[in-house]
Amino acid sequence: MRGITQSMNKYCLRVVMGVCLTIHVGGCSQPNSQNPTSADEKPRVVATSTIIADLTEKIGRDEIQLTSILKPGADPHVYEPVPADSRSLEKAKLILYNGYNLEPGLIKLMNSTAQGRKIAVGEAAKPLQIEKKKGQTVPDPHVWGDVKNAIVMTKVIRDALIELSPEDKQVFTQQAQQLIQELQQLDSWITKQIATIPPDKRKLVTTHDAFQYYGRAYGIPIAGTLIGISTEEQPSAQTVRKLVDEVKKIGIPAIFAETTINSGLIKTVAAEARVKLPSRQLYSDSIGSTGSEGDSYVKMMSANTRTIVEALGGKYRPLRDFQIKK
Numbered sequence: 509m510r511g512i513t514q515s516m517n518k519y520c521l522r523v524v525m526g527v528c529l530t531i532h533v534g535g536c537s538q539p540n541s542q543n544p545t546s547a548d549e550k551p552r553v554v555a556t557s558t559i560i561a562d563l564t565e566k567i568g569r570d571e572i573q574l575t576s577i578l579k580p581g582a583d584p585h586v587y588e589p590v591p592a593d594s595r596s597l598e599k600a601k602l603i604l605y606n607g608y609n610l611e612p613g614l615i616k617l618m619n620s621t622a623q624g625r626k627i628a629v630g631e632a633a634k635p636l637q638i639e640k641k642k643g644q645t646v647p648d649p650h651v652w653g654d655v656k657n658a659i660v661m662t663k664v665i666r667d668a669l670i671e672l673s674p675e676d677k678q679v680f681t682q683q684a685q686q687l688i689q690e691l692q693q694l695d696s697w698i699t700k701q702i703a704t705i706p707p708d709k710r711k712l713v714t715t716h717d718a719f720q721y722y723g724r725a726y727g728i729p730i731a732g733t734l735i736g737i738s739t740e741e742q743p744s745a746q747t748v749r750k751l752v753d754e755v756k757k758i759g760i761p762a763i764f765a766e767t768t769i770n771s772g773l774i775k776t777v778a779a780e781a782r783v784k785l786p787s788r789q790l791y792s793d794s795i796g797s798t799g800s801e802g803d804s805y806v807k808m809m810s811a812n813t814r815t816i817v818e819a820l821g822g823k824y825r826p827l828r829d830f831q832i833k834k
């Protein structure tokens with residue numbers, strides 16, 4: 509109980525800090541005509557995860573110099589920074605990172621080298637607490653799985669960019685508003701797609717535990733995962749066997765591999781449980797590479813939803829059709 513209370517207190521502190529930050533940012537957005545922006549003088553912004561980089565790019569567009577440290581398909585949990593990352597972090601005026609320990613290597617480097625303002629964008633979302641060994645709980649970092657959290661993150665990024673470059677307030681506000689509208693459509697579209705899956709098949713088994721927020725937001729509970737919320741751990745033979753038994757017991761037709769993780773073991777689970785492993789892998793902790801069907805946050809969430817709905821026997825209708833009809 510004491511552990512839970514302490515972690516709740518920590519969480520409350522984070523919320524209070526997040527609220528203060530938003531108020532502060534809002535209160536500082538005065539135009540600054542003394543600082544005209546030439547191409548070289550655009551403020552340098554670093555985003556750690558590809559998801560945060562994509563949201564930031566859509567709000568900041570041409571008014572910022574954005575560097576995304578993680579590249580599409582890279583696993584943030586185990587990423588080991590390279591010297592170029594230190595240089596990017598040192599030069600940045602603003603660093604937008606996920607937090608809740610999604611990217612431990614980069615958070616450590618950032619805290620030792622970066623002078624710019626640092627904002628844990630993902631920590632603006634209310635965390636789910638995941639139980640670790642010995643009764644300890646930790647916040648689940650995969651907050652973007654619920655699109656409503658991505659809307660919260662978009663607002664945090666917008667406010668941070670406005671404080672960084674107040675003369676661009678109008679353009680940041682407009683671009684953020686457009687993105688928020690798109691995210692609202694995405695959110696209700698996912699709900700409708702998942703609801704087409706027969707209720708007894710509406711259960712998700714994935715490689716690592718990255719879909720708790722998605723499952724709760726869209727009514728598809730997580731029935732099992734091969735590994736926990738961090739990909740550092742290796743599943744034991746016993747864990748694999750238990751998951752095979754669980755998949756057989758719940759009677760779902762498919763389980764899922766992920767783009768950022770080697771699919772060897774989840775293939776074994778699928779083969780032993782005699783269920784399908786769709787060739788379309790889920791985008792869990794990163795957007796896809798440019799030109800892939802998941803090369804933005806909206807597209808990755810849409811592609812994941814299609815993969816899940818089709819594999820579990822639902823009726824998928826493209827997001828584009830939904831947006832036109834609305």
Ligand SMILES: [Zn+2]
Nearest residue numbers: 716718737793
């Ligand atoms: Zn993860």
